[in-house]
Amino acid sequence: MNTSILLLILALIGIASYLLGSRRAVALAGGRPSSMHSRAGYHGSYVLIWAIIPSALILGLWLVISPLIVTSSVRSGFPDEIKAQSEAQQSLSYGMVGSIARGLSLLTPDEFKQAKADPAAVRPLLGAKGVAIAGDPQPYMIEAAETLNALTTASRIGMILVVFGAAIGGAVYALRGIAPRFRARNTVEKVILGALVLASSIAILTTVGIVLSMLSEAIQFFNMVPAHEFFFGTVWDPRFAAAGSTDSSGQFGLIPLLAGTLYIGFVAMVVAVPVGLFSAIYMAEYATPRFRSVVKPLLEVLAGIPTIVYGFFALTTVGPFLRDISAQINGLATGDYSNFIQAQSVITAGFVMGIMLIPYVSSLSDDIITAVPGAMRDGSLGLGATRSETIKKVILPAALPGIVGAILMTGSRAIGETMIVVLAAGVAARLQLNPFEPMTTVTVKIVSQLTGDLEFTSPQTLVAFALGITLFAITLCLNIYALYIVRKYREQYE
Structure with missing residues (x-):
């Protein structure tokens, strides 16, 4: 399941949570909306927030952190002579491992056995599947590619379970909290205010990030070239x-x-x-x-x-x-x-x-x-x-x-x-x-x-x-x- 489908399912869960929360609020009102502190729409929005926001945050963090952990785990399994190489060479080797891993997922079981038994056969097999490899794969690359596929699959399954669990658990928690005097409107408005503040801060944070990135490199330049030669030079x-x-x-x-x-x-x-x-x-x-x-x-x-x-x-x-x-x-x-x-x-x-x-x-x-x-x-x-x-x-x-x-x-x-x-x-x-x-x-x-x-x-x-x-x-x-x-x-x- 790719990320787009996962987001679509989360959106559907959010819609269902909103409807369930609204209906529960209407049922608790018993035909008297004035008995509820907040309107049914606010209660539905409250359930939607608990279903979507925690799961979306978990999804975002998982997508950022998981590749770093998987990359570190795969590279830690490289032979010592590869680890002794420069960072650029190790990155090149890992890129080749990633290409092999994508190609291995396209092979049939018989082709996979052939590739694992004979590394020299990997390149033509993957070429037939439309996956180009810059050089001849080494045996350790085949093992690293298998590890990469296994860790990626495990991470994907874990992410799906945790995200769906957080969405459903948040919805259930919010539904149980709905009551006639529950201040759902106050909570929803605080969340909306926080979202507005976050949105208005994006431009400021982006500007600060741009300035800091340019300033750090500019300081390195001025350590090599005197500032007066740059600002007052005429050539x-x-x-x-x-x-x-x-x-x-x-x-x-x-x-x-x-x-x-x-x-x-x-x-x-x-x-x-x-x-x-x-x-x-x-x-x-x-x-x-x-x-x-x-x-x-x-x-x-x-x-x-x-x-x-x-x-x-x-x-x-x-x-x-x-x-x-x-x-x-x-x-x-x-x-x-x-x-x-x-x-x-x-x-x-x-x-x-x-x-x-x-x-x-x-x-x-x-x-x-x-x-x-x-x-x-x-x-x-x-x-x-x-x-x-x-x-x-x-x-x-x-x-x-x-x-x-x-x-x-x-x-x-x-x-x-x-x-x-x-x-x-x-x-x-x-x-x-x-x-x-x-x-x-x-x-x-x-x-x-x-x-x-x-x-x-x-x-x-x-x-x-x-x-x-x-x-x-x-x-x-x-x-x-x-x-x-x-x-x-x-x-x-x-």
Whole structure:
């Protein structure tokens, strides 16, 4: 019985527990619901909670802990010469044992006897069953595979018995506890409150886990490379070392990457914010309902296009177009038809990224502007203000905190973009102010430093975590500053 079927059966037990608990509460009420402290639905929910939550917790813990115990037991049976090998080699051997174990479960009894008697026959037998093995299995691997299958089967049977026993036992315990004055509603609401707190804590715990994982690796990087060389360096030239080497030769200057990130993001915001905000104002305040119902969905389609498609568009259309236009302008002005805008450049990436970000600004700002109470519009127009004056003096100040939040989210999206930059701005880490030349961003270098079969022991790979935690800190500071600005304007408006 696999886990999906087990969960389905638990769900059915939960439904049955709810029905039994509700019916028992109705029976105890004797036609007088007022005699019960809680409604029948709460009593049913109470029984369901006792049937599902303990058994689900046991199932989750079993699925996490049991494989660890089984793996440890199987590896403890390896020969001494295998145990003396490195951890990577032992893991490789255990992986092969796992493949053999999956294959043995597919063999017939006669084939199983043949495989056990002749290890050389295991590989062709398993190959015929569609199970590929990297090398020739050793005799100890056959025994370890048998042990693995036996322990896995025993663990699965034990898990099923314990989980079903906990579900049925919890339901019986809860049913026996139902009484006219039993406070089932209080118990159910406490459980729901705990579930809400747990759900709201997941995002916080996930963020903390991400930060701690990046911070631990970043600290290891800064033990190899001085922090001042990273934060104030103006040259990016990591020069990959051999696998397993801790050679820190190379230059890990952050400044070129940070400058490229902010430069390309700034160009994208210059394109996205005015267009998106003006389109939101038009659709919210000037457009007819019919025009708005057609144009807004079409504009939001831009948000659903994959970023790699935007990258292709920049690489094959926008970049060559700007390059050819610059050549024509230069030719008309000087007679030299050489282009001064590169196909891969800051302006190409920023322009295409700005197009991608328009629906973020437009859709969010439109929702915020339309949420402003209509009484404020009517009051302003009633006092003699024009529609444009109403928008500038009343609507936009009222919607300013939300618009700032929309722009902030758009800026975070621009800072974290990768694919458009790779295809439209290149991967060259350069420190320059010319928007017609290529640059790159922090996210692009994070990807490039973590691409390939690498070990996280050299600064050439650990620098990706230093870049990640730096980008996280910058985004956090921008969020805090944006909250300060929002509160300041809100106080002035109020």
